[in-house]
Amino acid sequence: MPGRQRIKMDKSKRKTVIAGNWKMNMTPTEARKLACELAEALSCTDTAGSVEVVVCVPFVDIFAVSQVLSGTPIKVGAQNVHFEKCGAYTGEISAPMLAECGVTHVVVGHSERRQYFGETDETVNLRAKAALETGLTPIICVGELLSERDAGITEEVVARQTKLALAGFTAEQVKRTIIAYEPVWAIGTGRTATANQAEEVCAYIRQIITNLHDIETAEAVTIQYGGSMKASNAAELLAKPNVDGGLVGGASLSAAEFAEIVKAAL
Numbered sequence: 001m002p003g004r005q006r007i008k009m010d011k012s013k014r015k016t017v018i019a020g021n022w023k024m025n026m027t028p029t030e031a032r033k034l035a036c037e038l039a040e041a042l043s044c045t046d047t048a049g050s051v052e053v054v055v056c057v058p059f060v061d062i063f064a065v066s067q068v069l070s071g072t073p074i075k076v077g078a079q080n081v082h083f084e085k086c087g088a089y090t091g092e093i094s095a096p097m098l099a100e101c102g103v104t105h106v107v108v109g110h111s112e113r114r115q116y117f118g119e120t121d122e123t124v125n126l127r128a129k130a131a132l133e134t135g136l137t138p139i140i141c142v143g144e145l146l147s148e149r150d151a152g153i154t155e156e157v158v159a160r161q162t163k164l165a166l167a168g169f170t171a172e173q174v175k176r177t178i179i180a181y182e183p184v185w186a187i188g189t190g191r192t193a194t195a196n197q198a199e200e201v202c203a204y205i206r207q208i209i210t211n212l213h214d215i216e217t218a219e220a221v222t223i224q225y226g227g228s229m230k231a232s233n234a235a236e237l238l239a240k241p242n243v244d245g246g247l248v249g250g251a252s253l254s255a256a257e258f259a260e261i262v263k264a265a266l
């Protein structure tokens, strides 16, 4: 993306976060087993202070996974949250409910929710706000379709999604938010963005946040890459100055593979 003014960013000012998204996989029994395997795979790895590790599990697995991971540095996240605290919203789960179950992070606006469940930029904003107000960290997903990349409107799409997702947030709230750049064409397809493509858009998102607030805020925000990240490509992606971690789908279903991704971030 030519002509853009690049801001030199200091990676030490923000957290590196590797988050697994288990999607609609794992019964509670299977979840307990995978969480045990992950705790074991990372038991000799000192992530403290350098990398935050989260597994975003189906709602029904939260209890089992929290039990297994209590006493480890691995945090438990959810994959969605409703924006109201309680009420007549059959089938929904609120932020206070998640918080009381020990959840610390929640994925908001994943492309699968935008694509199949009518998630809009406006509801992404409401859900992220509800998460923040309850002390949860929202992981807000943004990213273009393949047709949008081919049409040369990646920046336009990502700018719209990011600005609307963060609308009305204070700088302090933005600093407590994680943005995951997930090009839709790379999710679950085995087709990873190149490290340069990931860096280019993550840097652009940071520029958007600088424009919305200020450079200090932008430098504090964790911006992950997601889209077929695996042990074999994680190190190259995570070495980029504006890629502060990964949102990992398929590869997070193998404890050994996910642990290798975490190690690549250290």
Ligand code: PEP
Pocket (backbone or CB within 6 Å): 021, 023, 110, 182, 186, 187, 188, 189, 190, 226, 227, 228, 229, 247, 248, 249, 250, 251
């Ligand atoms: C995701 O679910 O957010 C994701 C990036 O999936 P995958 O790693 O399987 O592409």
